[in-house]
Amino acid sequence: MTFLPKPKLHHPKLAENGLGFTRRDYEGSISTLCAGCGHDSISAAIIHACFELDLPPHRIAKLSGIGCSSKTPTYFLGNSHGFNSVHGRMPSVLTGANLANRDLIYLGVSGDGDSASIGFGQFAHSIRRGVNMTYIVENNGVYGLTKGQFSATADKGAKSKKGVANNDEAIDLVAVALQLGATYVGRSFSGDKAQLIPLIKGALAHKGAAFIDCLSPCVTFNNHEGSTKSFDYVREHNAAVNFLDVIEGREEITADYPAGSVEIVRQHDGSLLKLRKLANDYDATDRIAAMNFLQQHHARGEIVTGLLYVDGESGDMHDLLGTAQHPLNGMNDDMLCPGSAALEKLNASLR
């Protein structure tokens, strides 16, 4: 980490987005993570994505659990309300926050210990409820803050920094998210900004449970020979299926692409997702096929990345519950309290 305070001034010609904000308006305080940490790249990608999408920073709520990844919400979106909750329980807190006000954008940031071990249950249930959120797991396969223990996403046979092999099967959060009905599922790599930023943008624009598993090597505890979450390993085994562009609004697709090389998905909010295919046989709108593809490539030792599945027609938890459009936290007495007359009637029926 650096101890230099972040300068408040910025270049007068710094680009502004549609709301007149600069990228700096989406930043947070200075990171206290290790220099070179993959998580900082993800924070930068979140800042970039929110800036480019013209999101008002205060309309985003960022929530996290406990761990290195969960510390990062301090380092981006300084004008957003943030909530550093308890270990593994971000999903329930986010679900409750979403119930209270359906009008905000919810960004949940978690890690592999937070989501695949202590919070595995909450991760799973928030996905199956279709909570409208972007859920990013900054996945490095180790517990950083407690100095290098394996997490549940560490691959079987992977070696720790001290040379001990992991004997337990790894949990693939992407596979679980697909199985539990996440309507937007992606995997990326903190070292691949070009792939990650559009993936986050697509997730933020998505209605429903959007899940991104982002491999994010731990430079201190899991970046050595024998690790399967190191920069080198992930680069070598990365099998990207597509490259995503998020096209905002309803602009026409005018460019010509060779047949079968591009897939366009229209999302609920009207945003268009343009997928340039890298694997010709991959269909990102076919959930069952995606699950099969994932398993086959996993067996070959490949890490499949890209936008793995998207349902452009997805709904969310509020649709399923039939909640009012007006946010619950803004309802007044007249909307909520049935009043004395109703009570008198009830009394009469109880005598």
Place this chain on the structure above:
Amino acid sequence: MSQLQAVNDFVVKFANVNGSGSASANKLFAQSILRMGVTATPRNIFPSNIQGLPTWYEVRISEKGYMGARGGTDLMVAMNPQTWDQDIKSIVPGGYLFYDSTRVIPPSKFRADVNVIGVPLTAICNAQYTLSRERQLFKNIIYVGALSALLDIDPDAIKGLLAEQFRGRDKLIQANYNALELGRDYALKNLACPIGLTVRRADQIGDRILFEGNAAAGLGAVYGGATVCAWYPITPSTSLAEGFTKYCEKFRKDKETGEKRYAIIQAEDELASIGMVIGAGWNGARAFTATSGPGISLMQEFLGLAYFAEIPAVLFDVQRAGPSTGMPTRTQQCDVLSAAYASHGDTKHILLFPEDPNECFVMGAQAFDLADRLQTPVFVMLDLDIGMNDRLCAPFKWDDTKRMDRGKVMTAAELDAGRDFGRYLDVDGDGIPYRTYPGTHPTKGSFFTRGTSRDRYARYTEEGAAYQDNMERLLKKFRTAATIVPPAIRRDAKDATKLGAIYFGSTAPAMDEAIDMLAATGIAIDALRIRAFPFGAEVETFIEEHDQVFVVEQNRDAQMRTLLINELEINPKKLQRVLHYDGSPITASFIAGAIEDTAASLKIVPLRKAVS
């Protein structure tokens, strides 16, 4: 043989098989007595089971209006062969046994000092009905009919209730009338009616209502403006969330669009329930969970977070006996300490103790104002006895001019006007800071919510002085809480006395009766009903003004007594334990007996010297 004689003052106990449909017939019996203007208090004693195990329904009829459990049975309606022996045993000498005489039961199975009333219920039923479900359900109505003749209950009172219950379904009403008459006819023709126990019309009920505490608390949450309910099924709290659901569907669903002005989530466990409640509370919605002791145990970590991060949350804890399954369908007040000091670190929480369904409603609504005002978790401590039983109580009232107290919430306009916003800054000297809802203002008022590591402006710090400063402010806030929670209610004896009794929650009706019983034996005692924690000044005063104070509670470890000693620095010798914890509701005779015994033994000790 002696025959117990009593008018409007006896206990009827129904021994049934769980799942046989007896519950509604038994309730009909209790309600018919209420309709005759006589106090009747029903209590369910049920197993951890859906079908097949024994279940009991006890109705205490009291001329004096006592509603606590009494103990002992004057008339046993023995409908369950499994529990026959123990049921026979529980009848008081000279009492009555009502049973199905279709099958011959050997004389050795009866008691010589109990009056036996046989009605061939199965035979009557089988002669009349062919469908097995009809036989089962109408058998219950037939015994209600027979009992009405035996106890001189006005059949029109029962018919009126049946007509209301099945309004619009005339065939059903008539079928139930017929079954009722079958039972009445048999009794009137074949038995000496009435027996020594009779119900006589009176005028005790007034405008009171019969309702269940859990449903009342759920209704209170609707009136209190709760919009988010996250819960996990657990006996005996489940019917609270179900009550909320029922009244939300009735009152909060848009008639035209079907849109719901509420959200209810059955969570995956209690950890997720309280997590959702905290997330919703953080985001400005009124949110609650309903649970019981084991749920409170699971929520401990989150409760600490909510305490330190100062997030409003309401928890309804319907208390029951300890872990696992079985005894948990029995009542206790055993979560007082685990709720008051829930979680890690130095924490203290607000507790409310309703005495009956009316207070479940009142406190069920008030808890949300307190949680918002104090920005902290608030527990409403029910128990199985008030939660899952129908109880006569004052009718529900609501003041339409009342508005939700959302507490100190800073608005965008105030931020724009330049008001200083520090999330943990005590601006008013009451320890309560201002908060903002997420999304309030584009550039002002946002903050990062953490447990403890922050300063008055919610900036991250691990400085010891900042931590301590915050902890002191939280204490100040707790002292403020003591001034706004419902105060304890004091009721002094006619004669001056140095004896006092402290009690709370579902103990109230038994305590009322015990005070009268003690007065009859010459022991005058002042009583104080605690309604909330932290304790107001009136609690300390009460203890100071008495030489000996009995603390009556339904747990083994005298948890309220511990809380009083700990919080008010009371000399433990001054607080006498009166503890009832076998899972049955506490009775007046137990309380009076315990106090009498202790009072007698205390006279031997030079009491005043020991205390002063």
